[in-house]
Amino acid sequence: TGDVKVYVNGNLEASPTLPTGSLNLENCILGQEQDSFRGGFDPSQAFLGIMDEIRIYNRVLNETEVYNNYCDTMTPTTLGLVSWWKLNKSTGTSAPDYLQTNNGELFNFFESSGSCWAIGRKGEISDEGYGVEYDATPPSAITNLSALTGVIPASIDLIWTAPGDNGTSGTLNGEYRIQYSSYNDTFAWDLNNAQLSISTFNVTPGDDQYYTVKGLEKDTTYYFRIWTWDSAYVSDNWSSISNGATTWLQIIDDTPYAVTGLTAERIASGILLNWVKSIDDGAGENDV
Structure with a gap:
């Protein structure tokens, strides 16, 4: 339709309308501003920022789905998801499609001062360069429970x-x-x-x-x-x-046995009770 929605941190920030047309992804350069399709490129037009991962859908996502994708740390909305580049390799110049749907591989990544490969994760910014740190090592299994x-x-x-x-x-x-x-x-x-x-x-x-x-x-x-x-x-x-x-x-039944021989005798000051005490509480110990 030509309507473009721009989200920042999961929130809709702009809704411009652009000319419609087809897009050839064979030589598409992500993060590059060009004056014309496949036009000249100047270093000042480079995208300055962090690309944590890249996803391509064959449908329009609504605002709730975009926000949930932004907040999700694991699995994004998968309906209509045709390509997903996680960008979580530690070295190299290419990034494979995680979905393995034969939609291509991203190439020509490079390391420079101010940018670096890092496995993406929300929450922790690296002190070195502009990578985002990711804890991919789980705790060891407990072996002495x-x-x-x-x-x-x-x-x-x-x-x-x-x-x-x-x-x-x-x-x-x-x-x-x-x-x-x-x-x-x-x-x-x-x-x-x-x-x-x-x-x-x-x-x-x-x-x-x-x-x-x-x-x-x-x-x-x-x-x-x-x-x-x-x-x-x-x-x-x-x-x-x-x-x-x-x-x-094993729960030991330590309820004392009932007393025996209970009698009542009327005396001047009241009633006198007499009984034979239990000498065993059921646990084999004469401690009553």
Whole structure:
């Protein structure tokens, strides 16, 4: 239609109308202002800024979709998406189409003072050049998760060693997810189905971590797994699944036995009660 909408940070800023026509993408230069199609190029016409990624759709996106794409850290709107260049290689001069739809590859990237290759991520600007840093290294998998019957009735205490933000290094600010089951052979472990989520803040790698799972059934074997996330604004930056921890939850019935021989005798000052005390509380200890 010739209507162009310009969005900045997900917000509509301008709606100019331009002449309509066909566009030959074979030699299209992204980020270049030209006086005419395939016209001369002057360095002053270069785009000065950061291209985090490039997407091409075969339909018009509405304002909500544009805003959601801007805010999304993982998967953009895919309806009508025909090409997607993530620009997340660390070296080289070309960028492949992530969708692998044979819509071409971007070429002639170059590094210079003031610009650099970097895997894009919202939130952290690099101190070197104008790249955007991206945390692509998840925490290491926890390998020493253990489970013990808890001091609190109907509970199990979990113990493990904290990994790091990147593998085994770096202060951890993120999340633990714990999943548990009373059966193991056919159970599908999945962090998205974990019953427990624990936020982490300023955790030092190697520190002991503790968590008590409450409200469990007695005389039941429980199996546990745990995952770690490092809050890298990338929702799949999770560790691999931990080792398995297993324990049998035995809850001792320590309710005292009932007294016997209860009698009542009327006396001048009232009623005198007599009974035979229970010497066993059911736990095998004569401590009543």
